Amino acid sequence: MSASGGTKAIVAALGANLAIAVAKFVAFAFSGSSSMLAEGVHSVADSGNQALLLLGGKKAQKQASEEHPFGYGRERYIYGFLVSVVLFSIGGVFALYEGYEKIKDPHPLDHWYWPVGVLVFAVVAESFSFRTAIKESNALRGEQSWSSFIRTAKAPELPVVLLEDFGALVGLVLALGGVGLTIATGDSVWDGIGTLCIGTLLVAIALVLAAETKSLLLGEAAGPEQVARIRAAAVDGESVTRVIHMRTLHLGPEELLVAAKIAVRGEDTAAQIARAIDAAESRIREAVPIARVIYLEPDIYQAGSSGA
Numbered sequence: 001m002s003a004s005g006g007t008k009a010i011v012a013a014l015g016a017n018l019a020i021a022v023a024k025f026v027a028f029a030f031s032g033s034s035s036m037l038a039e040g041v042h043s044v045a046d047s048g049n050q051a052l053l054l055l056g057g058k059k060a061q062k063q064a065s066e067e068h069p070f071g072y073g074r075e076r077y078i079y080g081f082l083v084s085v086v087l088f089s090i091g092g093v094f095a096l097y098e099g100y101e102k103i104k105d106p107h108p109l110d111h112w113y114w115p116v117g118v119l120v121f122a123v124v125a126e127s128f129s130f131r132t133a134i135k136e137s138n139a140l141r142g143e144q145s146w147s148s149f150i151r152t153a154k155a156p157e158l159p160v161v162l163l164e165d166f167g168a169l170v171g172l173v174l175a176l177g178g179v180g181l182t183i184a185t186g187d188s189v190w191d192g193i194g195t196l197c198i199g200t201l202l203v204a205i206a207l208v209l210a211a212e213t214k215s216l217l218l219g220e221a222a223g224p225e226q227v228a229r230i231r232a233a234a235v236d237g238e239s240v241t242r243v244i245h246m247r248t249l250h251l252g253p254e255e256l257l258v259a260a261k262i263a264v265r266g267e268d269t270a271a272q273i274a275r276a277i278d279a280a281e282s283r284i285r286e287a288v289p290i291a292r293v294i295y296l297e298p299d300i301y302q303a304g305s306s307g308a
Helices: 007-031 034-059 075-104 113-141 146-152 157-185 189-218 224-234 270-287
Strands: 240-252 255-264 291-299
Touching: 007 034, 007 113, 007 157, 034 075, 034 113, 034 157, 034 189, 075 157, 075 189, 075 240, 113 146, 113 157, 146 157, 146 189, 157 189, 224 240, 224 255, 224 270, 240 270, 240 291, 255 270, 270 291
Parallel strands: 255 291
Antiparallel strands: 240 255
């Protein structure tokens, strides 16, 4: 996985979630807090998610084969989609079930200082993980807003880790609220309500992740800036006079397919056209390095007949 895949952010999140999961389960064992149990399962699910992202990045590095001539770059999209399914099925649904059971049959909260202490520790650890994800994302998002970055990012790992960490921090606040109200009122129904809120949050994040990774799996074009650079690089004004029409497709986060029909001069020989195509491919790769697979078809341009 390339640096832009956010490996550092994934590893930081994995380490934090494993430590937090152990602490939450210990707190649940001593206190009986359903919020703690839901948050523990949430952390286990998050740890599994990060392991899936790392596995997807490893598999995406396999060399292209006859069966898969365009390589395995989309493995990262597949595992990103699996992460959203895991987050929904394990984290969200379990938290909703546990919250319902707690409200239906409330149990007293024992040793309240265990869940409070663990939640404070978890907030610190998750904040470190979230800070790492933000730092790596800032290097890529430029002037984009956070919502725009999550919608348009071609590498799925950083948006996944960002949303997971954000959801984890909000979930910890909800768990603290549920435990705090239970301590203040003596009514453990509040613990169940906090758990339901955590489950609702996780399901919402999972749905957002599923929608974004589904779009990547279906195949997304290059961004507008990249398309503009490719068009400008393809044309030299002499042997290639214009791009008649063009299609782009991400084969993976760092691999782009470019297929275009370019206008050449009618009087050029086959050898001259071949050299023009080779030169245009070189210019495109220099302008957009991730344009790995390029197919250029020469044609004679006629106004009103673009072949679109």
